[in-house]
Amino acid sequence: MLPEHARSHNRSLVLQTLYTSGPLSRADVARETGLTRVTVSDLVAELIAESLVVELGTREDARPGKPATLLDVDRAGFQIVGIDLSDHDLLRGAVVDLDGRIVARAEVALAGASGGAAADRVSELAARLTALATAPLLGVGIGSPGVVDPAGVVRSAPNLGWTDLPLQSRLAAELAVPVHVANDANVAVLAEHGASGAGDLLLVKVGHGVGAGLIIGGRPVIGPGFAAGEIGHVVVGTDGGPRCACGKHGCLEAWLAVPRLAAQLDAAESGGDAAVARDEVLREAGRRLGIILAPVVGALNLSEVVLSGPAELLDGPLLESTVDTIRNRTMAEQHRDLRVRMTTHGQDIVLRGAVVMVLSGQLGVS
Numbered sequence: 571m572l573p574e575h576a577r578s579h580n581r582s583l584v585l586q587t588l589y590t591s592g593p594l595s596r597a598d599v600a601r602e603t604g605l606t607r608v609t610v611s612d613l614v615a616e617l618i619a620e621s622l623v624v625e626l627g628t629r630e631d632a633r634p635g636k637p638a639t640l641l642d643v644d645r646a647g648f649q650i651v652g653i654d655l656s657d658h659d660l661l662r663g664a665v666v667d668l669d670g671r672i673v674a675r676a677e678v679a680l681a682g683a684s685g686g687a688a689a690d691r692v693s694e695l696a697a698r699l700t701a702l703a704t705a706p707l708l709g710v711g712i713g714s715p716g717v718v719d720p721a722g723v724v725r726s727a728p729n730l731g732w733t734d735l736p737l738q739s740r741l742a743a744e745l746a747v748p749v750h751v752a753n754d755a756n757v758a759v760l761a762e763h764g765a766s767g768a769g770d771l772l773l774v775k776v777g778h779g780v781g782a783g784l785i786i787g788g789r790p791v792i793g794p795g796f797a798a799g800e801i802g803h804v805v806v807g808t809d810g811g812p813r814c815a816c817g818k819h820g821c822l823e824a825w826l827a828v829p830r831l832a833a834q835l836d837a838a839e840s841g842g843d844a845a846v847a848r849d850e851v852l853r854e855a856g857r858r859l860g861i862i863l864a865p866v867v868g869a870l871n872l873s874e875v876v877l878s879g880p881a882e883l884l885d886g887p888l889l890e891s892t893v894d895t896i897r898n899r900t901m902a903e904q905h906r907d908l909r910v911r912m913t914t915h916g917q918d919i920v921l922r923g924a925v926v927m928v929l930s931g932q933l934g935v936s
Contacts, residue, residue: 577613580605582934584613585622588643589668589935593626595638614641621647622933643935645669648708650928651699652921653692655714655730656754658778658829661691663699664918666925672918674702684731689740696741709748709932710741711924713757715779717797722751725796728815729778750931754920755799756790759783761915761923762876764936772872773913774801774859775920776879780823786870802827806858825858831883849887856888860895867908868900878913878920885912 580603587602588594594602600610617623624644628637645668653663659680665673678695680688696710714737716727722738724730738751755775762773763785773783782799784791791798802823803816811820812830824830831851838847863875877884877892893910900908913919929935 578934580609581613581617584610584617585643585933586935588623588641589929589933592642593640594642595629595640597638599641643668647705649673649703649705650708650925651696651703651710652924652928653695653699653710653712654754654918654920654924655692655712656758656775656777656779656920658729658827661695662917662921663695664921665699665703666922667705668708668929670922670925673704674699676702684729688730688732689735689737692737693741693744696745700745700747707747709750709928710745711757711921711926711928711931712737712741712749712751713754713920713924714751715754715777715781717795717800718751718753718756719796720792722749724751748928748932750924750927752927753781753783753796753799755781755783756792757783757923757927758878758913758915758919759785759790759876759923760926760930760936761919762878762913763788764926765914770870770872771874771876772863772866772870773876773878774863776826776877776884777828780826801862804862806861811858822858822862825855828880828883831855835883852883852887853891856891857895859888860892860899863892864896864899867896868904871904873907873909875908875910876913877910878915881912881916 583603584599587599596610596614597607600607614623621644623641626640626642629640648668650666651663652666655661660677661680662677664675667673676695676698678691680691683691700707714724714727715729717725719725724732724735724737726733738749742749755773758775759771759773763771769788771785775781780802782801784799803821805818805820806822807820812824813819814821814824834851835848838851877889915922
């Protein structure tokens with residue numbers, strides 16, 4: 571480790587401590603972090619100069635000696651823009667303060683756009699949101715469908731017609747603020763992990779496509795090709811199935827993606843008993859999802875799987891069928907504590923995960 575690495579680590583440690591436990595005095599921070607008081611004082615001076623930390627005044631207590639000065643992250647000093655590109659018909663975003671409160675929202679209709687037209691709509695939404703900010707922006711975080719590399723290049727997003735789109739660098743140049751772009755499911759799992767505190771977690775994101783975000787031992791799993799969790803184009807079973815946009819038959823996305831699932835439900839409900847037909851379609855989609863997830867749960871010994879997407883489609887028969895299929899295809903005694911549930915973040919999960927990504931990327935805070 572080089573000296574500059576140690577300093578960066580210590581700086582993040584101080585910010586993380588203040589972000590989660592503040593207000594604290596310099597001595598409190600030193601005790602919490604294990605750093606020396608000299609190191610803490612030096613780092614705090616640097617952070618105050620950068621307007622990231624503020625002094626709040628002296629602590630009111632009956633302790634002997636000079637009253638300590640309390641510090642905190644300047645929670646009103648910055649805001650973050652989070653953007654979700656995973657929906658099949660809307661691009662959505664929000665301006666969020668450092669405590670996670672929504673300051674403003676905006677959305678842009680996708681209206682079937684793809685390729686350059688879809689990228690232009692993202693630029694339009696990002697510009698609209700930055701204009702709504704009421705404080706300097708710490709950064710912009712974006713969750714995009716498809717395979718996204720660490721430089722924020724969308725290598726492949728078939729549903730948006732993107733191949734090797736340098737979305738991060740493009741928006742950073744347009745907005746003149748730091749921009750972070752990652753796969754939508756990998757972004758969503760950051761928000762869910764922060765809320766649940768689970769060390770191991772698999773999140774399945776269902777929207778325009780289907781993807782998964784995976785955290786093992788508290789760390790996101792991305793894969794050497796940046797495609798870990800790309801389960802949408804895995805063929806489920808050997809019995810064919812609906813034709814997928816990728817050209818294959820029976821991909822999970824062909825069964826489960828929101829536009830495909832909605833179309834299957836419309837077709838089924840036009841027949842006799844609409845309620846029975848709807849349940850059958852949803853249970854079959856849940857069974858296909860369970861077939862995909864069972865070997866992952868078995869191989870990694872996961873205890874928690876979270877679904878994110880339209881609750882009116884996923885919660886109920888589909889979720890129940892997914893659980894039944896996983897249990898029927900794994901060893902019961904090893905996975906009796908498995909919990910499969912809907913996200914607690916609703917439709918905001920990707921944009922909230924995007925905020926977490928910016929906090930981590932800019933401040934080292936999670």
